[in-house]
Amino acid sequence: xxxxxxxxxxxxxxxxxxxxxxxxxxxxxxxxxxxxxxxxxxxxxxxxxxxxxxxxxxxxxxxxxxxxxxxxxxxxxxxxxxxxxxxxxxxxxxxxxxxxxxxxxxxxxxxxxxxxxxxxxxxxxxxxxxxxxxxxxxxxxxxxxxxxxxxxxxxxxxxxxxxxxxxxxxxxxxxxxxxxxxxxxxxxxxxxxxxxxxxxxxxxxxxxxxxxxxxxxxxxxxxxxxxxxxxxxxxxxxxxxxxxxxxxxxxxxxxxxxxxxxxxxxxxxxxxxxxxxxxxxxxxxxxxxxxxxxxxxxx
Numbered sequence: 311x312x313x314x315x316x317x318x319x320x321x322x323x324x325x326x327x328x329x330x331x332x333x334x335x336x337x338x339x340x341x342x343x344x345x346x347x348x349x350x351x352x353x354x355x356x357x358x359x360x361x362x363x364x365x366x367x368x369x370x371x372x373x374x375x376x377x378x379x380x381x382x383x384x385x386x387x388x389x390x391x392x393x394x395x396x397x398x399x400x401x402x403x404x405x406x407x408x409x410x411x412x413x414x415x416x417x418x419x420x421x422x423x424x425x426x427x428x429x430x431x432x433x434x435x436x437x438x439x440x441x442x443x444x445x446x447x448x449x450x451x452x453x454x455x456x457x458x459x460x461x462x463x464x465x466x467x468x469x470x471x472x473x474x475x476x477x478x479x480x481x482x483x484x485x486x487x488x489x490x491x492x493x494x495x496x497x498x499x500x501x502x503x504x505x506x507x508x509x510x511x512x513x514x515x516x517x518x519x520x521x522x523x524x525x526x527x528x529x530x531x532x533x534x535x536x537x538x539x540x541x542x543x544x545x546x547x548x549x550x551x552x553x554x555x556x557x558x559x560x561x562x563x564x565x566x567x568x569x570x571x572x573x574x575x576x577x578x579x580x581x582x583x584x585x586x587x588x589x590x591x592x593x594x595x596x597x598x599x600x601x602x603x604x605x606x607x608x609x
Contacts, residue, residue: 318352320352320353320354320467321353321354321419321420321421321467322353322354322355322356322419322420322421323349323350323353323354323355323356323419323420323421323422323423324355324356324357324358324397324418324419324421324422324423325344325350325355325356325357325358325422325423325425326358326360326393326394326397326422326423326424326425327357327358327359327360327425327426327427328360328362328389328390328393328394328424328425328426328427329359329360329361329362329363329371329426329427330361330362330363330367330386330427331363331367331427332427334370334371334374334375335374337371337375337427338374338375338376341357341375341376341377341378343459344423344462345377347462347463348463348465349423349462349463349465349522352467353421353467356379356380356419357377357378357379357380358378358379358380358381358382358397359371359375359378359380359381359382360382360383360384360393360396360397361381361382361383361384362383362384362385362386362387362393363383363386365383368381368383384396386567387543387544387566387567388540388543388544388566388569388572389543389567389568389569389572389573389575389576390424390426390427390519390572390576391519391539391543391572391575391576392540392543392544392572393426394424394519395536395539395540395543396540397422397424398418398528398536399533399536399537399540401416401417401418402417402418402528402529402533402536403417403533404416404417404418405417405418405525405528405529406529417525418525418528418529419525420467420524420525421465421467421470421522421523421524421525422522422523422525422528423475423520423521423522424519424520424521424522424523424579425475425520426518426519426520454475454476454477454517454518454520454596456596457475457476457477457596458475458476458520460599461473461474461475461604462475463601464601464604464605465522466601466607468609469607469608469609470522470524470605470607470608471523471524471526471527471583471584471585471605471606471607471608472521472522472523472524472527472579472580472583472584472585472605472606473521473522473523473604473605473606474516474520474521474579474580474604474605475518475520475521475522476516476517476518476519476520476521477516477517477518477596478514478515478516478580478590478591478594478604479514479515479516479517479577479591480512480513480514480515480588480591480592481493481496481512481513481514481515481577481588482510482512482513483496483497483500483508483509483510483513484496484497484574486515486577487512491573493570493573493574493577494574495554495570495571495574496513496515496574496577496578499539499574499575499578499581499582500513500578500581500586502535502538502539503531503535503578503581503582503584504581504584504586511588512588513581513586513588514580514581514585514586514587514588514590514591515577515578515580515581516577516579516580517576517577518576519575519576519579521579521580522605523579523583524608526608527583527584527585527608528583530583530584531582531583539575542569542571543569543571543572543575544566545566545569546566547565547566551564551569551570551571552564552565552566552569552570554570554571555570555573580606583606584606585605585606587606590603590604590606
């Protein structure tokens with residue numbers, strides 16, 4: 311007798327955008343690209359846009375975007391990290407196993423894709439040192455698109471735990487081993503989330519804050535850790551966090567809309583979600599097309 315495979319059960323997937331001022335037309339093109347990939351088409355997908363743009367920008371999104379489930383306007387504080395943390399925190403308690411809301415599907419999806427508005431790339435051609443060469447990043451939609459697009463197809467609903475959709479980079483407790491800055495608060499974030507000292511044996515970090523992560527990995531960290539980071543990112547003007555990073559200029563000087571701490575968090579997501587083996591940066595280069603070496607698996 312011929313055995314039949316069990317019916318496919320699509321995983322739940324949230325696509326979370328942190329938006330600021332990306333034009334509606336370009337934004338829609340990127341959403342259409344995502345919907346064409348198997349990651350989305352074979353999942354039960356919800357798209358949520360958190361916009362920190364002004365009223366006219368948000369109105370344009372609501373009028374012009376198609377196939378988006380929710381658009382939420384936020385105050386412009388904390389960079390994309392503040393947006394991601396808000397999404398995690400507002401869904402965290404509803405995702406606990408004992409929660410009635412979890413049973414009703416109101417918590418985190420099984421997987422979340424976090425992506426951010428790339429408007430700064432529309433106005434700046436930024437030279438970044440990658441793999442001993444210099445590449446010009448000049449995009450109006452997805453950052454590192456030549457990396458993001460193939461990696462979308464690396465997603466494995468049965469195994470994916472954390473998958474960066476941007477470059478993996480080695481860090482020495484905040485010092486970027488490609489020479490793109492020294493983000494000292496990376497060390498504190500590592501100690502907070504991994505609960506051990508940051509050893510001089512390198513950690514895995516990444517650029518662009520665009521990644522896929524499983525609910526299992528999000529929930530492996532306590533609510534309070536996420537809340538501590540969010541509180542620091544949303545600190546009032548004059549807080550000590552805005553005295554740091556004066557020598558680092560990206561999208562403006564350090565401020566509540568552009569805290570230097572936010573740049574450290576951007577690089578820290580891999581080890582925040584316990585995907586911290588620096589060897590991955592060697593094995594999964596920007597031109598590596600092998601899903602087995604470019605992500606951390608839950609199973």
